[in-house]
Amino acid sequence: MVKRDEHQSVTLQTQNIRMKYGKGQMSKEVLGGLSISIADGEFVSIVGPSGSGKTTLFQIIGGLERPTEGEIWIDGKQTTGERGHISYMPQQSSLLPWQTVAGNIELSLTISGIDKKLAKARTKEWLERIGLQEYADSYPHVLSGGMQQRVSFLRALLAPQRLMLLDEPFGALDALTRQQMQQWLMSIWELNRRSVLLVTHSIEEALFLSDRIIVLSPSPAVVLEEFQVPFERPRHESLWTDPRFYAMKQRIYDLLKTGAKEGNV
Ligand SMILES: Nc1ncnc2c1ncn2[C@@H]1O[C@H](COP(=O)(O)OP(=O)(O)O)[C@@H](O)[C@H]1O
Ligand SMILES: [Mg+2]
Incomplete structure (x- = not known):
């Protein structure tokens, strides 16, 4: 060992x-x-x-x-x-209102240095896993408070920081x-x-x-x-x-x- x-x-x-x-x-x-x-x-x-x-x-x-x-x-x-x-999740959802749900996650992945194609694939896979795939192309304001926090948590979870x-x-x-x-x-x-x-x-x-x-x-x-x-x-x-x-x-x-x-x- x-x-x-x-x-x-x-x-x-x-x-x-x-x-x-x-x-x-x-x-x-x-x-x-x-x-x-x-x-x-x-x-x-x-x-x-x-x-x-x-x-x-x-x-x-x-x-x-x-x-x-x-x-x-x-x-x-x-x-x-x-x-x-570190990756950080604040009390209020800090999703960008002008980006789609998928866009919000992809953007934070690419900002942290992940290749665009990979960021897209990971986002799709995880949105399916958390049951929000049908909201991928929606804007954050159509989501409930709980759903917004799910996306916000997912974004923090997928960031590369441990x-x-x-x-x-x-x-x-x-x-x-x-x-x-x-x-x-x-x-x-x-x-x-x-x-x-x-x-x-x-x-x-x-x-x-x-x-x-x-x-x-x-x-x-x-x-x-x-x-x-x-x-x-x-x-x-x-x-x-x-x-x-x-x-x-x-x-x-x-x-x-x-x-x-x-x-x-
Ligand atoms: N930038 C700042 N300047 C002066 N006082 C501050 C500042 N940030 C926080 N404080 C004070 O520090 C104390 C702790 O605040 P905070 O860290 O927000 O507490 P908690 O998150 O535990 O509720 C509070 O009394 C707050 O007023
Ligand atoms: Mg506080």
Whole structure:
């Protein structure tokens, strides 16, 4: 058996990330020294109070912002402040309204350096796989919110970067669509395991989808605790009523509550 280099199997490491906005008296520390890591092919969720700096952390990982302190390592290379190393799916669909559904996916593939013909073939194949082939030539506005997020997720999934950042991707969907999307995302992710870092408000969503959950304190955010999620894959809806699921949900909820109290002192 080939022994893998330890560095190679780690997709992301954030080392002691601190972020301060503003100067002097007006300055505000948002991230208080965050160190997290994601192994290759691992699905990790971050839950934390709103305003704790989750989106800020994503912007730093994606190179849109430079941290005040600390380093970002992706695939064994230091990438602090550099763009282009991750694929990203925002909360609201960011599909281009003047491009067709297929065009949106093809465009992002060709921008990331994939040959046009191959991009076309991959797009067609995947649109069939997610059941949206009949919408290939439609414009995004005719799709429902859930369908738009499917296309948006597919676009992130097909990008060549190993690491996907999903920032509350289902936040704008109604509860039922949201649950359907979680199942859908799970099944598609299992076909093509990428390293994922997901931000979510929902403890259930994190439990259902992830291998590991990182709980953040209020800002300046630090890691309060990490939880390994023990449920075997593939996961099914029945998990929602599993007593172990409920027990973990309660533990994380209590932790968020206590963390929030301490943060308020
Ligand atoms: N560019 C910025 N300048 C100043 N403050 C910012 C900036 N971006 C975010 N913040 C502040 O940082 C804190 C965390 O924001 P954010 O990362 O969006 O939190 P979350 O995504 O966890 O809700 C908030 O108080 C927000 O006002
Ligand atoms: Mg946010």
